[in-house]
Amino acid sequence: xxxxxxxxxxxxxxxxxxxxxxxxxxxxxxxxxxxxxxxxxxxxxxxxxxxxxxxxxxxxxxxxxxxxxxxxxxxxxxxxxxxxxxxxxxxxxxxxxxxxxxxxxxxxxxxxxxxxxxxxxxxxxxxxxxxxxxxxxxxxxxxxxxxxxxxxxxxxxxxxxxxxxxxxxxxxxxxxxxxxxxxxxxxxxxxxxxxxxxxxxxxxxxxxxxxxxxxxxxxxxxxxxxxxxxxxxxxxxxxxxxxxxxxxxxxxxxxxxxxxxxxxxxxxxxxxxxxxxxxxxxxxxxxxxxxxxxxxxxxxxxxxxxxxxxxxxxxxxxxxxxxxxxxxxxxxxxxxxxxxxxxxxxxxxxxxxxxxxxxxxxxxxxxxxxxxxxxxxxxxxxxxxxxxxxxxxxxxxxxxxxxxxxxxxxx
Amino acid sequence: xxxxxxxxxxxxxxxxxxxxxxxxxxxxxxxxxxxxxxxxxxxxxxxxxxxxxxxxxxxxxxxxxxxxxxxxxxxxxxxxxxxxxxxxxxxxxxxxxxxxxxxxxxxxxxxxxxxxxxxxxxxxxxxxxxxxxxxxxxxxxxxxxxxxxxxxxxxxxxxxxxxxxxxxxxxxxxxxxxxxxxxxxxxxxxxxxxxxxxxxxxxxxxxxxxxxxxxxxxxxxxxxxxxxxxxxxxxxxxxxxxxxxxxxxxxxxxxxxxx
Numbered sequence: 001x002x003x004x005x006x007x008x009x010x011x012x013x014x015x016x017x018x019x020x021x022x023x024x025x026x027x028x029x030x031x032x033x034x035x036x037x038x039x040x041x042x043x044x045x046x047x048x049x050x051x052x053x054x055x056x057x058x059x060x061x062x063x064x065x066x067x068x069x070x071x072x073x074x075x076x077x078x079x080x081x082x083x084x085x086x087x088x089x090x091x092x093x094x095x096x097x098x099x100x101x102x103x104x105x106x107x108x109x110x111x112x113x114x115x116x117x118x119x120x121x122x123x124x125x126x127x128x129x130x131x132x133x134x135x136x137x138x139x140x141x142x143x144x145x146x147x148x149x150x151x152x153x154x155x156x157x158x159x160x161x162x163x164x165x166x167x168x169x170x171x172x173x174x175x176x177x178x179x180x181x182x183x184x185x186x187x188x189x190x191x192x193x194x195x196x197x198x199x200x201x202x203x204x205x206x207x208x209x210x211x212x213x214x215x216x217x218x219x220x221x222x223x224x225x226x227x228x229x230x231x232x233x234x235x236x237x238x239x240x241x242x243x244x245x246x247x248x249x250x251x252x253x254x255x256x257x258x259x260x261x262x263x264x265x266x267x268x269x270x271x272x273x274x275x276x277x278x279x280x281x282x283x284x285x286x287x288x289x290x291x292x293x294x295x296x297x298x299x300x301x302x303x304x305x306x307x308x309x310x311x312x313x314x315x316x317x318x319x320x321x322x323x324x325x326x327x328x329x330x331x332x333x334x335x336x337x338x339x340x341x342x343x344x345x346x347x348x349x350x351x352x353x354x355x356x357x358x359x360x361x362x363x364x365x366x367x368x369x370x371x372x373x374x375x376x377x378x379x380x381x382x383x384x385x386x387x388x389x390x391x392x393x394x395x396x397x398x399x400x401x402x403x404x405x406x407x408x409x410x411x
Numbered sequence: 412x413x414x415x416x417x418x419x420x421x422x423x424x425x426x427x428x429x430x431x432x433x434x435x436x437x438x439x440x441x442x443x444x445x446x447x448x449x450x451x452x453x454x455x456x457x458x459x460x461x462x463x464x465x466x467x468x469x470x471x472x473x474x475x476x477x478x479x480x481x482x483x484x485x486x487x488x489x490x491x492x493x494x495x496x497x498x499x500x501x502x503x504x505x506x507x508x509x510x511x512x513x514x515x516x517x518x519x520x521x522x523x524x525x526x527x528x529x530x531x532x533x534x535x536x537x538x539x540x541x542x543x544x545x546x547x548x549x550x551x552x553x554x555x556x557x558x559x560x561x562x563x564x565x566x567x568x569x570x571x572x573x574x575x576x577x578x579x580x581x582x583x584x585x586x587x588x589x590x591x592x593x594x595x596x597x598x599x600x601x602x603x604x605x606x607x608x609x610x611x612x613x614x615x616x617x618x619x620x621x622x623x624x625x626x627x628x629x630x631x632x633x634x635x636x637x638x639x640x641x642x643x644x645x646x647x648x649x650x651x652x653x654x655x656x657x658x659x660x661x662x663x664x665x666x667x668x669x670x
Contacts, residue, residue: 014634077632084625091618095611095652098662118609166607175604213472213526323526325472348529349601360604380604388606396593402586404495406579 012073017082024129025086028122032113038124044171052168055132062136075137083133086126090117127167134160147405154398161391169384176379177362180205185334189379200336201357201379207330208364208375212322214238214260215280215299219249222316235320238282245287251311256294257283264304270296276371277303280322284309302368327364329375346377356383412461414475420458421513427451428486428506435499448502452486455509459483474525477537478516482509484541492545496583504548535598542591547650549584550623553577554647557640564637578630581643585623592616611662615653622646 007015032038043051062071073079094117097109101116113120138156143149176189180203187202216235219228227233228249236248240258262270262281270281281298286309293309299319300306309317326347333341333354343352343359352359358380365372412420431448434440459479463470470476489505492498556577563570595616596606607613626642 077628081625081628081632084621084628088618088621088625091614091621094609095614095618095657096660096662099609099611324529325526326529326532349533349598351601351604358604378604392593392596392606396590399586399589399593402582402589403492405582406496407575407582 010069012069012076012078014078014082016073017076017079018085021079021082021086021126021129024125025090025122028120028125029112031121033111035121037113037116037119038121040119041171043168048168048171052164055135055164058132059135059139063139066136066140071136071140074133075140079133080137083126083130087123087130090120090123090126093117094123127163131160131163131167134163147401151398151401151405154394154401158391158393158395158398162388162395165384165387165391169382169388172381172383174381176381177376178203178379179374179376180331181374182206182208199379201354202334203359203377204332204334205329205375206332208328208372209276209330210327210364210370210372211325212260212280212370213325214240214258215322216320217248217282217284217297218318218320219251219311219315220318222310222314228315238319251317252287253317254285255282256285262298264298264307268296270298277301279304279370280319281307282319284317286311286317302371324369327361327375329361329377331359331377333359356385357381358385412458412465414462417458417462418517420454421517424451424455424458425510425513427454428509432503432506435502444502448486448490448506451506452483452490455483455486471532472527474527475516477527478512480537481541481544482512484537485509485512485544488541488545492583496579498552498580500552501548504552505545508544508548530602533598533601535594535601539591539594539598542587542594546584546587546591547654549580549587550647550650553580553584554643556580557643561637561640564640574636577640577643581623581626585620585627588620588623592620611660612653612657615649615657619646619649619653622649 005013062074065071066075093114097114097117099115099117109115113122117123134156138153138160141149141152143153174191176191176197176199178186178189178199180186182205185202185204187199188196189199191197214237216237218233218235220226221228227235234249236246238255238258240260245252245254259270259272259281261272261274261278263273263275263278264281265271270283272278279298279301281296283294283296285292285294287293288311295309296307297309297317297319298304298307299321301321306318308319311317329346330344331342331346331352333339333343333352335354335357339355341352341354346352346359347361351361360378360380362376362378364375427447428451431444431451434444434447437444459470462479470479485505486509489501489509493502493505556573560570560573560577563573599608600606622642623646626639626646629639629642
């Protein structure tokens with residue numbers, strides 16, 4: 001029978017790897033207790049560049065020394081899987097603990113940084129080791145022209161690029177919120193600590209518009225305001241093609257007319273006026289015991305009062321306030337170095353790229369809705385983004401090949 | 412073609428898919444099954460096209476409309492994956508999931524008019540979700556196979572074929588999982604400027620994916636098979652927490668993924 005290897009005898013396997021990884025986590029905890037959280041902003045340019053070069057140096061060194069027992073172990077699957085286990089374990093703790101931006105109270109969990117896991121020393125050290133080990137593994141593998149190597153290299157380099165540039169580039173990533181009044185140009189923003197700073201980039205807001213969905217109808221109890229039926233409120237989506245009779249909650253009615261941008265023109269009528277103070281209105285014809293009853297209804301807004309149709313002394317047919325479909329800013333962007341960008345329809349999910357800046361539609365004056373006099377933007381400066389995207393591209397290609405090739409078996 | 416006519420397209424599609432996914436197990440009728448399944452997809456696609464024309468805008472505005480695309484893509488990708496890997500159960504499975512989405516649309520008509528909020532109006536929405544559903548099905552199947560294999564190993568029987576099947580399912584499932592996650596990153600970047608922000612759902616997705624990575628690497632290394640299989644079972648539990656459980660965690664009350 002083969003005798004079991006004595007611990008710490010070369011080559012190192014799982015037992016040694018697990019002990020070393022646990023040791024590193026312990027070191028992380030001690031650093032955390034003595035120094036407090038890891039401050040990522042220490043790693044801002046150019047320190048992260050030096051650090052990156054140093055890591056690359058380590059990886060190159062690992063190629064030359066790949067036969068040495070230390071590097072054989074450092075690039076071994078046992079060590080990789082142990083590191084994966086460690087990052088998973090720390091992530092489980094993070095997934096179960098509410099993460100907070102500021103650490104105020106002190107108990108054993110917060111002392112070890114569990115409520116700010118990604119900036120805890122243990123997490124950062126394990127992350128760093130994954131970066132170095134993954135890099136050395138990629139560098140060690142002999143290139144060859146088979147699909148196995150191809151899938152390996154796409155997935156591993158892709159992941160390494162993402163980890164490297166997202167981790168080391170984090171300190172260079174800046175996010176700001178900017179509020180701009182319609183017709184004005186602004187370059188002052190709020191930073192992450194809500195301090196006002198001036199940026200080398202300015203936004204001119206030409207116009208701001210909100211597009212709204214066609215609203216719904218509901219029947220409410222006039223006294224309580226509850227939507228009927230009480231236990232399961234029902235809403236009827238207005239169909240703007242005014243079709244047939246609608247039976248809703250037992251009442252029959254037709255929508256005779258619908259104006260999306262309506263302004264009240266008399267006590268009992270609306271007309272189309274495409275202005276910001278307009279709101280949707282519908283002419284509804286209700287069938288009652290005493291014959292047809294027709295009336296304009298509208299949810300109203302800050303400028304216009306709501307209108308509803310009395311069904312009887314208890315119930316009324318009302319229109320719900322419109323839900324926001326999209327909010328759109330028409331902006332022009334100027335940078336200090338003479339750059340000029342323009343976007344007439346800046347909206348959620350469709351940011352504007354201006355050099356290393358990305359400008360996102362962020363918000364507006366919720367109370368005023370369509371009549372909001374300003375629009376707010378989030379400005380994100382991320383000089384390393386392109387490298388992360390290259391990583392994402394490689395990894396996506398690698399994942400796609402995993403689906404096509406599956407696992408290759410040696411016959 | 413409005414929602415009123417949906418049932419006249421949906422039911423034939425569902426029927427075709429069900430018949431096809433039953434016939435596929437009979438080798439004699441495999442070709443027929445293929446034709447019926449594709450026919451089902453075509454009928455469904457026809458509805459989407461006619462509906463699109465009727466409403467004269469892309470059908471992408473309400474929850475009901477996004478479900479149309481789920482049904483279409485899940486069956487289409489399921490069919491392609493079945494053709495590549497010959498997993499017949501996958502055809503039945505995607506037919507089932509496609510049918511569930513159709514039934515939701517038929518039985519809960521109010522879903523037609525539930526409008527999408529601005530952040531959800533993205534072309535990443537449907538591929539992101541579809542990719543995840545497919546990967547979950549692969550991992551689900553792999554885990555069932557792993558439990559069967561663990562049972563067999565008790566009686567000291569090896570089953571190389573089953574072992575290879577599990578590995579393959581995990582590889583393909585992992586491909587879809589990673590693609591789903593990367594598309595989520597792209598979407599997150601476009602929507603709120605961060606490709607990754609350690610939102611609780613993201614944290615759980617991350618540790619799920621690292622656990623599957625641990626399985627894949629433990630198999631390359633050929634460590635004790637039982638240990639690997641147990642990693643796979645734990646991974647599925649983590650996956651289920653990510654998928655269904657995160658909303659209930661106290662740590663996730665402000666998550667952007669909880670609606």
